[in-house]
Amino acid sequence: GNGTKWEEKYKKIYNIDTDRYSIESSLGKYGFSTEDITDVICTHLHFDHVGGNTKIENGKIVPTFPNAKYWVSKENWDLANHPSQKDAGSFMEHDWKVLAENGMVEIVDGHESFIEGIDTYLTYGHTKGLMHPVISDGVQTLFYGADIFPLSAHIPVPWVMSYDVQPVVTMQEKEELLIKIREEGWFLFFEHDPNIQACTVDRLDKHYRMNETVIISE
Numbered sequence: 001g002n003g004t005k006w007e008e009k010y011k012k013i014y015n016i017d018t019d020r021y022s023i024e025s026s027l028g029k030y031g032f033s034t035e036d037i038t039d040v041i042c043t044h045l046h047f048d049h050v051g052g053n054t055k056i057e058n059g060k061i062v063p064t065f066p067n068a069k070y071w072v073s074k075e076n077w078d079l080a081n082h083p084s085q086k087d088a089g090s091f092m093e094h095d096w097k098v099l100a101e102n103g104m105v106e107i108v109d110g111h112e113s114f115i116e117g118i119d120t121y122l123t124y125g126h127t128k129g130l131m132h133p134v135i136s137d138g139v140q141t142l143f144y145g146a147d148i149f150p151l152s153a154h155i156p157v158p159w160v161m162s163y164d165v166q167p168v169v170t171m172q173e174k175e176e177l178l179i180k181i182r183e184e185g186w187f188l189f190f191e192h193d194p195n196i197q198a199c200t201v202d203r204l205d206k207h208y209r210m211n212e213t214v215i216i217s218e
């Protein structure tokens with residue numbers, strides 16, 4: 001998520017509530033601490049996804065997960081470190097600099113699996129080399145929609161975000177994925193949806209829509 005390294009001004013702009021929510025309390029609910037985390041898959045390096053990679057402790061920026069490897073695709077790493085004017089505002093070096101300095105960043109091409117049981121799928125419409133984890137236990141499979149399916153409202157192919165660097169590419173990628181997700185009966189996970197965490201997908205005439213929903217936010 002956004003993490004906690006925010007000045008009051010930006011907390012207001014982005015409506016960031018660090019009093020009610022924290023990574024420590026969210027993990028604690030399931031009996032884990034930040035020290036237990038061994039691997040962090042960074043889908044892409046936009047600040048609202050990797051702000052929580054690091055935190056401020058005694059005035060210094062430190063890794064939030066001291067024992068983790070942080071996995072990043074090479075294409076997104078290169079872009080984040082040399083962004084265009086369109087996406088420069090979405091990348092903030094303080095979310096990864098200290099990780100790189102401590103040798104905690106693992107750069108991958110994203111085509112090959114690097115964690116057992118998790119495959120990755122790359123897209124380019126939202127940002128270059130966005131890595132979607134595809135997580136399977138052998139029975140059910142979950143596709144992590146990240147920022148090409150941020151909300152359940154983004155299931156219809158033309159509903160894309162103005163943040164996308166190549167919206168037409170996002171539409172093509174969504175269409176290919178929706179065919180696959182529906183055929184395989186995968187769950188599609190929504191990183192930004194406050195109400196619906198995941199769903200299976202159905203099609204009515206030419207239009208894709210939610211089928212079975214998963215709600216864990218209550």
Ligand SMILES: [Zn+2]
Nearest residue numbers: 044046126147
């Ligand atoms: Zn993004």
